[in-house]
Amino acid sequence: MVNLKIELADVKFENPIMTASGTYGYGDEYEDLYPPSKLGAVSSKGLTLNKKEGNPPPRIYETPSGILNSIGLANMGIDSFIQKKCPVLKEKNIKVIANIAGKSFEEFGIMAEKCSETDIIKAIEVNVSCPNVKKGGMAFGVDFDNIYKITKIVKEVTDKPVVIKLSPNVTDITEMADAAVSAGADGLTLINTLLGMAIDIEKGVPVMSNEVAGLSGPAIKPVGIRMVYQVREKFPDIFIFGVGGISCFNDIIEYMMAGANAVQIGTSLFSDPMLPYKSIEKLENYLKKNNYKNINDIVGCALN
């Protein structure tokens, strides 16, 4: 029997295969296909203090092996999520990571406190890396002092594990990781989308109304792998969620070997919604076949 269980701070998850914020709705939308409770956890749509309308269309634009998105954190707001959605998710036994996106330091604290009220939320993922909002978002996530301060604020108000989701749009990802780790973060999510753009050559203007947008999908996988590897090299003990362009089972192994303790599958869900579910059994078989007893045996093995 192989052990797929992982631990983030003192919270246990059945397996390391999860879904990425913004690509899995609020957690139960795909339940016609398989029970989401089978996944290690699901990361919620980025939640804001108040309900958010999101950006004007177009919000999605397909690029080679990827998509540009400019959703703009459209979401129901954290109160609705906790009061209306969480009880439903609890009944379905879905393990939730709440992804929170404040537009000020204070908002992160308020939202983290709200998350602490419900036991269905297993961990808090702090989104300091959304490229598609005017206030907050990535502006926080590319600055050492901001990341440090936000991490401190959130850690102070909650006992739940706190994970900081970092932006890849920086010169040195390990410096941003350092800010979060020094402030006491329990984990890091690497990476959010890469800042990109597309031009409509008929009109001669950017395709997206916000001009810039976030690039995700298989096209960005090598960037994610590189950043996980670099951060793992510098921080041997920090918990890392590897995210970015996972489109098949082998990509999961690749991220884990680069140093991820767990993975989140995102954009590829749109073409292959079964990928996370199918991968659980594949992971078990892979470990058995290669004589590993524990999932942790492969984490970061590429660095040795």
Place this chain on the structure above:
Amino acid sequence: MILKKVRIDENKKIAEKIFRLSVYCPEMARETKPGNFFEIKVGKTLDPLLRRPISIGLIEKDNLIFYYKVVGRGTKMMSDFDPGDYIDILGPLGKSFPIKKGQKALVIGGGIGIAPLIYLAEILKINNNKVKFLGGFENINQIYIEDLYSILPPEQIQIYTDDGSKGKKGYPVQNLDTIITDFDVVYSCGPEILMKKINKISLKNNKKVYHSLEEVMGCGVGVCMGCAVKTVEGYQLVCKDGPIFNGKDLSW
């Protein structure tokens, strides 16, 4: 919502750039209502990455029929599907057209937007609606509604072409102000400019009006929030809150 690899029984060009795709899937056929759509995987590699959302065109016993127009890379790849191949499709998705029994229904479509209205016409007829169908095309070469003639008698179908090469010359909204008075409800799908005109005239005449909207989609199931449309209550999602919308709710 079902995810399945289904067998292609037919993929035939039936008009200029327009194809008729028939796939076998009894369980999907049973669940599918007019206005629903499917997310079709067009290739086996990671590029293009996204599935293509295509409205249901007709149900023939155990088969789903899609009418699609080759407009870009994805639909070009679809046109290369061969009978006997299996394709991966997800659906039925989205809301369906609201239908009441015994109404007088005016169905108006333009171009490839007519596709979802063909199955709608059949179900309206089954529900004892008196249906009048107005279909607009660029020219005679783009007319693909042969299947509709096995559903409605020819006198209930009026064709319009931009160049007058078949049917009446012009667009299916001309004289709509007069035509509409005989009907209880209007259904439409086509270019946005056409649907907007239909919406305006329908609401002015106090008629219920439903549109099937199109938008670039990421997921098709409401998880990515990518296909926003402005409504009187803010943005809604075409894939989940639609693709069928009540005309009075749209910010047109």
